[in-house]
Amino acid sequence: MPSNTRKISPAPTLLLLALLSLAGCANLDETQKGTAGGAAIGAVAGAIISSATGGSAGTGAVIGGALGAVGGNLWSKNMEEKRRAMEQATQGTGVEVTRTPDNQLKLEVPSDISFAVGSAAIEPRLRPVLDAFANGLSGQGNLLVRIVGHTDSTGSDAINDPLSKRRADSVRDYLEDRSISGNRIEAVGRGSREPVASNDSAESRAKNRRVEIFLREPEAKN
Incomplete structure (x- = not known):
């Protein structure tokens, strides 16, 4: 008598476990989040690839999880220490220090400590921030910097650009x-x-007059 029992693929189950793992990352620090998230995604990918090629999904999940943990933790090893250092160095300055979705360190510098209206001369209060940023790059010759200047909508593009x-x-x-x-x-x-x-008030225009500084690692070459 034929059995109606259907073998359930482990991939959906592993996907559910991965999602639960990611959901549980809320209380972790950046280092732990990178590792846990990378491991969860790697486990799913490893299981699916292994099953599709005739191997053991469980073994593939273990291998994929280990590789994913390393990949997901790349931010932590290279950038987390600098993020924390810049947060400490910029306390009380109004500078916002964040990690971007593509793993760049971003400093958003407001107008009140960066430049006067219509000026490109660095304000004295910005100098200690830039000094701390430069000090953090000492011995880190592989890290790349991108600086983006912005203005408000006052004046024409011929002036603002x-x-x-x-x-x-x-x-x-x-x-x-x-x-x-x-x-x-x-x-x-x-x-x-x-x-x-918006540029509807002096306060909002001041928010738009800003400088953004990005720090990133070079893309890996295959």
């Missing part, structure tokens, strides 16, 4: 003066095209 670029250039020049190679730094201006607030 070059002003935002000059602001980014000023930050780049400051870092170069502190022995950071210019070959590692990209400086661009976005004018008023990427606002983070």
Whole structure:
């Protein structure tokens, strides 16, 4: 008599476990989140690939999980220490330090400590922030920097575009003066095209007059 019992593929079960694992990461620090998330995703991928090629899904999950844990933890090893250091160095300055979805360290510098209206001269209160940032790059010659200058919507693009670029250039020049190679730094201006607030009030315009500094690792070459 034929059996109606159907063999259940382990992949959906592992996917559910991976999702539960990721959901449980809320109370972990960045290092633990990277490892747990990478392991969960790696386990699912390993199980699916192993099953599809005739191998053991369980063995594939173990191998995939181990590799995923290493991959998911790359941010932690290279960037987490710098994120924490910059958070400490910028306390009380208004600078926002975050990790971007693509694993870049981002410093968003508000206008009140960066540049005066219509000026590309670095304000004195920004200098200690840039000093701490430059110090964190000492001995880390593989890390790359991208500086993006922004303005509010006051004035025309003919004024705002070059002003935002000059602001980014000023930050780049400051870092170069502190022995950071210019070959590692990209400086661009976005004018008023990427606002983070409306330009309807003086307060919102001030939020849009900002500089963003990104730190990232170079892409791995195969």
